[in-house]
Structures are given as C-alpha cells and as structure tokens.
Amino acid sequence: MATVLEDRLDLAIRQVGSTILGKEHAIRLALSCLLARGHLLIEDLPGMGKTTLAHALARCLGLHYQRIQFTSDLLPADILGAAVYERQRETFVFHPGPIFAQLILADEINRATPKTQSALLEAMEEGQVTIEGETRKLPDPFFVIATQNPAYQIGTFPLPESQLDRFLMRIQLGYPNAQAERLLLEGEDRREVLARLPACLTPAQLHEAQARVTGIHAASPLLDYIQALLTFSRQSSHFRGGLSPRAGLALLRAARAWALLHRRSHVLPEDVQTVLPAVVGHRLHPSEDHLEQSTSHLVERLRAGVALPL
Amino acid sequence: MMPWNRNNRPKPEPPVELLTPQALIGLLAALVLAVGPHARELPVWLTALFAAVAGWRGFIVIRNQALPPRWLLLILATLAGAGVLLEYRTLLGREAGVALLTAMTACKLLETRSLRDGVVLVFLGYLLVMSNLLHSQDIPMVAYLLVVIVAMLAAQVMIHRQHAGLTALAPLWLAGRMLLLAIPVMLILFVLFPRIPGPLWGLPKDAHEGRTGLSEEMAPGTISALGQSDEVAFRVRFTSAIPPPNQRYWRGPVLWNFDGRRWTRIEELPSNVPAPFTPEGAAVEYTVILEPSNRRWLLALDLPASLPPRTSMTASFQLLRNQPVNEVYRYEMRSYPHYRTGDLTAAERTHGLQLPSRTNPRTRTLAAAWRQRDAQPEALVNTALALFREQAFYYTLTPPLLMSRDSVDDFLFRTRQGFCEHYASAFVFLMRAAGVPARVVTGYQGGERNELGGYFIIRQADAHAWAEVWLEGRGWVRIDPTAAVAPSRIQEGLYAALPDSGALPFLLRRGGNSEWLRQLALSWDSFNIVWNEWVLAYGPDRQKEFLSGLGFGAVDWGEMTVAMITALSGLGLAYAALRWRRRYARDPVVRAWQRFCVRLARRGLVREADEGPLAFVERVTHCRPDLAQPAGEIGRLYAALRYGPTISPAAVRQLQQLVRRFRA
C-alpha cells in the first residue's frame, strides 16, 4: 500500500518533469510543499515556466485548478466572489470567486494592491473566507501557488515580510540548462502536453499522502539540529531578527514531506538542509552590516554555521 | 595592532579588592572552627582573646562599622606576643608556636579588609589545621578537621569577590565536591610519595611533650602514677599462638643503677644484631602498633629475637630505635618466652651487684643474715619471695610517699604498702645485698584482649616493673615479686589486684554499671587499630614494606616516584576519558559513527561539522569508489538508527560490526 502511494508520487514527479524539463529539484520541492499543506511562492522572471509548473502540478494531482492573474486594478471581490442580487429569486446570491478551487495559481501576485494581496493571504491562512458576514469554507485540499516577479521591477507592491511568512516555501526556477532548452525547442507545444497529462493521484491518495507526512518520524537529535539552526539565526550578527518559531515548524514540515518523497519513514538532517534555502530564504534578512549578502549566501552561512548534533 | 592603540600611560594601580561581608563571615566561621580544638591546650586568656576578637570582627561586619585604628592593633599585637612569651618563656616551642599562630590570626582578623588579607587568613587557617593534627590524629579529630577544611575552602572561594554570584550554600557544595574529587589524587600521593624519615632538623624541646608513659628511670611512685591512666600504650596482634598472661611481659628499659631511691639506666652499646640467647620452645610472632612515646625504646615480649628496621638491641635485650617514636609506629617482632641466656660478663657482674654505699642498712643486714643461712641463689630468691608472700605486705596504687635515700628500708620495715616498683626495687636490692646479680626491668605486663578486633590493648596502667636475677646455668631469670604479693595482678590485671580499684577510670574497671560503656569503647578501639595500623603508622618503613608486599620488590625513591607519576597520569587519563565520554558519545550508535569518521579522517576524508551522514558517505563514495559499498551501508544504517523511529539492538550490533570491519 505504502509503495503504491510512493510510486504514484514518483510518477507525478516524472509527469510534471516531462512538461518542465530539467527542473526536477524544483518540482520535488513544489510537490513536497503541497504535501506538507503549504503554499508555494515561485519567484522568477516571466517566461520561466512558473505557470506551466502550477498547471502541471494541478493536473497530476487531479486538483480543480484556477488561475488568477493579478493586476493593479484587481479587487478583493474579484478573487473571493461577491453576493449578487438576482431579480428572479429576489435575493442575494453568492457568486463564488476563483478562490473556491483546490489549487489556485496567483500569477504575479506583487502586481496587485496590498489590499487585494491581503485578501488572498488571509484566505490562505485561515482556509475560509468571510464575505458579508458569512463564512465560507474553502475546498480541501487548498493550495496556493503564487508567482512573483523579482521585487525590483517597477510598478509592483512587494509582499511585506509578514505576508511572505505565510508561504511555506519560496523557490526559483531559473533558466533551463542547454540540454533541456534544446528539448524544449524541439518538442511539441507545452500546452498540448499539459492537456494530455492524466491525474496520477486520486483525492483519497493525496489525502493519505498528506496524512503520512505528519507521521514521518523526527528523532530528538534532528529536533536538536533544527533548534540549533533557529538559535544560530537569532544570535549570529549576520541576520536581522532571526527565524521565528513558525519558521522552525515550517522547516520540520517541509523536511518531513521531502523525506516522504524519498521513501523514508524518518527525517534526516540532509532533508532539512535540502529544503532549507526554500523554506528560510524568504524569512531571513541580512543585518545592517551584511546588507550586501545575497539570500543564498545567508542560507549558506546559516547551514555552515550549525554543526550536526552528534 | 594599530599604533594608536598602544597604551603608554603608567600602569594604573590595581584597586584594593574589598572582602564582601558574606566572605568575611564565612572566613570567621572557618577560623573559629580551626582554632576550636586548640582551646584545650591554649592559655585561657588567649582563647578568650581570640573569641572576643572574632566576635568583635563579626560585629563590625554586621553593623558595617569602621575597623579599629592601627595603633590599637599594634598594642594588641604587642600585648599578645608578650603574653605568649610570659606564658611559655619562649616563642619557639610547639605550644608557644600554636599560641603565637592563634594570636597572629586574631590580630590579622582585626585589620582584614581586602582580598589579600583574606588570602593570608586562609593560609593561617590551613596552618592551624595542621597544628591541630600535631595534637591528635584520631578519627574524630580528622573527621572534624575535614569539616574545617571544607569550610576553609569555601571561605577561599568566597573571598574572591568576582565569584559573588554564588548563592549562600554554593561555596560549601563546591568545596565539598572539590574535596571528594581530590581524594583519589591524595590517596596516590599518600601511598606513593617517597617518605623521608623525619625530623630534618632539631625540633623544639616541647615538640612531643605531653606524652605519658614509662620513663627511663624508676623511683617509688613513678609507675603507680601511670596506674590511673587508661591511655593506650600500644596494641598487639599475635600471628602465632597467644602466650598466657604470666608470660606477657613487655620488656622496656632495663635499669641497673641504684642510688638508694632511684633506679636508672647505664650506657650500653647497642648492636645491630639481636643479642644472643638460647631459645627453648616455640617462638611467638606478633605485630606491635606503638603509640607515640617520644622515647627511643620499643617494647617486645621477653625475650626479643628480631629487629625492626632502623633499630638496634642492647646486651640486656632492650630494643632501641635510632629516633624517638613520635608517630604511630608499627613493627613486627619475634620472641621466645622460654629461653636461657649466656654467661655474665665482668662488667655485668659489677653492675649487677652495685649498691649505693651506706644506704638501707637494715635491708643489708637482713640479706647478710639470709646469706649466712643459705648462700644458694635459688634459696635466696625463694626466701625473698616468701617474705613478700607471708608477711603483711599490701599491693596498692596509693602507697605512702618514700622520699629518703633509705627507701628500701622504709618500705620493707615500715610502710609495707607498695606498687610493683616498690617490690621490684626491694627485691633487687635484697638480691644484690645477698650477692646475687640482679637488675630491674620496666615495661608492661598483661594487656586486655579486644574480642571484636582480636588484638590486645596495653594501656599505660599496665606499666609494670619486675626483677631479673642471674643464676648459674640458667642465665638471667625473670622474677616478679609483685606476683608473690598480688598474683591476680599478673593473671587478671590491675583491676582484679587492687583493693581500692573503684577509683580507676572506667576503661580499667571490669563489670559493673559502666561495663557497656567499656564495651562500646572497645568496639571503637577496634576501628582505631585499623586506622593506626594502616594510616597513621604509614611511614617510610611501612611504605617500603607495603610496596614490596605488593610485589614491587625492594623499592627505592626513584622507583616510587616513577610509580607515583604513573599512577597520577593514569588517574588523569581516566578522568579525562570519563569527561570525554560524558561530553561525547554515550550512545553506542554515535560512538560507532565517530569511530568510522575518525578512520576516514586519517585518510584525509574529514566530515564537515554540518555534513549529514548520507551526504558525507556520498562524498566518500565519490572520492573513494572502492569504499562505496561498506561506507554506503554504514551511512544508511547509522542514519536509520540515529534518526529512525526504532532502534533494534541487532541493528546496533550490525553497525558496530560493520565499523569494526571497515578499513579505509
């Protein structure tokens, strides 16, 4: 039974990999993010395959998928939906917005105004939306994959730190390597490939996978290691503020999902280290003396600064 | 370093570090504890002075008042010094030294305010602890002094202001812990540190004063004065059959010279081989644990046939050590209770017949009359013993004083009440006057068996004097005239023999209300003999004996030093290993992994501190493809055991085995 599930997950990874070539690591990260019930932020330049990735994931996992293109004039109601007066029934009828889907692709989230952004982020946090005093549950599972252009582009509203924290992971796709790019050029249209993708997991299997993630064993020395990472981030002069307890929880959750994807019943420090850049990259900030340090440098410093507990 | 950082200013005076009130109170308490036992021998005024000063200093601390002015201190110091000088007539003796130390401590207390003063006081405190040991090394005293040492160490911790964060009891705990940790090292040093026989230089006259016991002369009253003393003279453990009481004569000084009242020794050249005699019958083997006596002679059963180290023997069978016995001294002996000695030399004959001229005329007349009747020495001996047995002679601890030169006359014809020295003295005089060579032997007789420890305690009250006469064909023969008067003295001890024994200390009594107390004291004493034999008697001789007993053969200083350093390093290594184990892997899984990593590190494959097991093994595999299989297996197993949900002992063993077999 267990192997069946893991085989399905492997299959999903292969299938998504056939649409986005040469990005297996990112795909695995994205999948483990979803298995850990976390939301994903993909940060990259346009045209790198962010949308394709989200779409492929949705298809493979057999999820109901909605895409919201964020623009500066997008209003919260455009996402959440609104109550519309229907003349025939002489009553207000709620028209659900695109958020009532299992997987949302929030494209270019930093183009919308903070108000609209926060409407989405609140929904992500609580798993429900409240419209005109009425609380509506969002479907389960509910994932958000948000994409964002790097913040220094003009006319954007970068997500504030507190909102960034709501994403379990932030990943970058980056340019494909030459071989993958060649295949991409030679191959058929991605959209067609996408349309053909079958679902690899039933909803029940997805549920089971998520349940299994929480059951992955985290031994005491591993928890020691995570604690040491958190402590170091708070004490070292390289970081401003350090990691929050929520970041620690996120790290553990992501590492568990990663371990499941690799068919292990327990978390290894390597799992933590692998998901570390994706999980803490958007949560770490350089201190004033080290402003010049890039995020990857910071994460590397954190990783190298903490010894594994023996 | 940048040039403008250099500090060219004059070095600032370090500020005076003042003692905290807590530190001072702790120090005061420790010092009071250290001086406490000295109160027994210090003059009352000095004890009072110390108590007053300590109280005053405590008051000053608590009320936060000013210290007394310097001139007052000077006056006090001068007065105390003068007082000690007046009291002891010297400043150099042992007693005077302790008094001076106490007075100095008192004066220093009154000017103590800084850390440095505190250190001086702590050091004085350690000297006071030492001076206590010179008076007593009993178990209770040593236990008490251990408490004092803990208090002193705690005070030493507390006087350092910078440790002030310690809570009230923490220094005591710390000191106790340090003491416990120090004990193994102390034991090694105690056993193996090469001991030098002391003293290195002349000691003050009173260095070992205050010992009761046999002296080197005998006059009426000298031995009966010991009759009241329940102090232990020595203890004996027999390794062969125990001789009956009437053969337990412990030989001490042999006295030849008589001046009419007092018997004294003569100079005899000791020899370093046992004096020769012909033993008859089996030998008695035993160990003597002698209390400090400040005398050179050792005690042995009649007649001694062996010599302890650094000891010699005179022709009259006296054992003499080359230094006075000022420590608990243990030696092993062999004696023959039945013997026959050789011929009499001319000098011995002269000494054995020496009598002071014109003293004790009536005794001389009596002896001459006996000789007229029967000149046979045996007959003369019997006549004298019959005199004591048949006439109204009394055995008593409190005989009338005999001060004159004619003490034998006075005793034989007037008072007729006496202790052993009276009988021995009179008997030898009678024999000499009758022409039989005779001498007085002092020592101890009998002894009490401690059933618990299976050894004999010989107390000062067992001190005894008897006579030896020289008989043709038999040599020197022991004659105990006291046995003629009070046979129970010899068979059952002093208590049974004395009519007025109710006045004796309870330890010397038998039966009655205080018997249980005596039994308790005896049980306690059986502890003491172990302490004395194994700890206090551990001197240069015992050390050599002990080490050669362990199979080291004859050890010299160098070898002992090597053994000591080896033992200390061994202890240090064991301690370090213990700490290492505590700090690092207690877990067998981790230990196996560490061993694996160490093996690889020797081949230049060092695991980074942040490198996980699988990542490391992968790197190893990359660098050394030949190790891929075993390393991969170890890495996966370790990761599963370390981070997995369950640990099976079999898997742990497998990991250990894999690591053991792993060769990089």
Place this chain on the structure above:
Amino acid sequence: MRGQRPSNDPVQLNRRRIYILPTRQGYAFALLLFVLFLWAINYSNSMGFAFTFLLAAVALNSMWQAHDNLLGLILHPGCAEPVFAGQDAQWSFRLENPDSRPHYGVALQWQNRPPQYVNLPAQGSATVTLAIPAERRGWLRPGRLRVLTRYPLGLLQAWSWVEFDQGGLVYPQPRGQRPLPAALPGSAGSGLGEQGLGSEDYAGFRPYVPGDSPRRIAWKTAGRADQLLVKCFTDQARPELWLDWRLLGIDNLEPRLSQLCQWVLKADSDGRQYGLRLPGLQIPPGHGAVQRRRCLEALALFIDSEGISRRHDAVEPEQPAQARTAG
C-alpha cells in the same frame, strides 16, 4: 595573532585556546604546601602528609575547574559609542554561556587594565563593559582581549585571547581657544539654509534631519519618496557659519582638527546653523544631532592630502564621499 584572524563572528572558547598558569596567590599557596610538607616530615605526622597532599590535590583539581569555567563560553563582538580622543571608549561585549550550569567569575580584560568580572547564569549571558582609552582620532580597535577566570580558589588563572575586527569611532579631541569664526553672508553654491518664519523664496528640497520643523516637511512628496524632504528657502540676509580649515593657520594637522572639533561642539551647543570645510570635502550647513555627527565623523576620519596619517582600509569612504557630492 596566534593563527586566528580577527573577524566579527562570535568566538567560542575551545580547548586549544585556553591557557592556564598560577597566580601570585597560587605561588604563595605552593610555598604554604611546602611548609606544611616540611612540618609533616619533621613531626612524622601521617595525617599531616595526608592534609598536605589533600590541599595539593585540591589545587590540581582547581586547574580543571578553571579550565572548564572558560570552556565553551561564547564572546560576541562588542560595540562602542563614538568618543572624543582622550576619553575612554566604553566597549560592551556580550559573554554567553551555552552550558546548563552557571559559570562564575569570568572576566574580560583589556591590556593590563583591571579585569571586569561577571557571573554567567546557566544558558544565559551577561554584558561586560570595558573602558578602553581612545588616544587618537580615527577607528579604534580594542585589539586583543583577554577572557580570564580565577575560579574557584584564585590560585590559578585560565585565560584565552580573543580579537575582533570591529572598530569604534574616535572623534578628535576638542581643543583650542579660538572663538567661533564670524558668520558670512551666504555665498553662491552654499546658500541653501533654513530660516525662521516668513521666509520667501522657495529654493528646493533637502533631506529631513531630526530637529527640523514639521511645518517645513514637504508632506506631498512624502508619499512618493522614501525619505522625508524639507522645503528650503533662500535667505540672503541670514549669515552662515562656516567652520573652515583654511581659517586656521595652525601647521599641524591634529591641532587643526581639534580646533575644528571644538568649534563644531560650540556651534552645536549654541544651536547655530553651520557647515564644515576641509580640504577636498565640504559639509553643507545644517544643525542638530545629525549634522553634528556628520561633521565629527568627517573630522575623525579625515586624511590630509599628503596622506600622512591613516591606514586606508580603516576609513569608511562612504561618509566623506557623500558629503563631497552634497557640497
């Protein structure tokens, strides 16, 4: 310095960097032990030997304890407020104890100044402040610090050397008797200043400095720009105070800077509007804490054109460079 390059990372004391030697008290204690030993020999006192050996063993044990008292402690790089040359810079360092037992009597010592002791609670930390004399202007690095302890008996001192790269700023020593120079009417190119109420000609914006009147803040632009701007008005009638290097005929560099420093402090305490001119660098007139700091920093880090004094890497080029473009 013993192979450890100074950096600004916290330093954890490990076995290899801890040294240990007896203190003067320790030597005195050794002498005491010797006296006790002789005493024990002379009196053949068995317990006297035991006592002497016990004290010796305790002293030996205290060596481990002193060593352990430092082992594992973490010293974080310190920081200091800027001071004037001749004063003591107060450097604060944080000592951290990751152990689950407290460490007592740990001290930091700079050169041979009296050590500053602290007690470190279990898994806690404490801050030690060291007064380090700032003798010359510029960047002051404390250099080698000694972390030491004499715990528990004071017989032995365990210590370790730690050096950080971090420096603290030292302003020149304010000195000189010259009165403030006369204020000049605003000259071309430097005529931007602030004035009282009722000023007329709007001249432009300049960045906000603490102390500016809120009424002058350009609130409209506040939303657009990331910093507050203040409206400036020309006022030819209002004289300007320039603290100018050239006004001082002193030959030596340092007395000149001292005098300028003195002037900056005077002008600042008078609440005046002032600017600073040094060769190759000009700070436009301003007032308040920020202006004072800018001027003092410029004086502290000034390198004269012949380049006599400072090491180059020690100077942070940012401040003077900004000032140059602003002028």
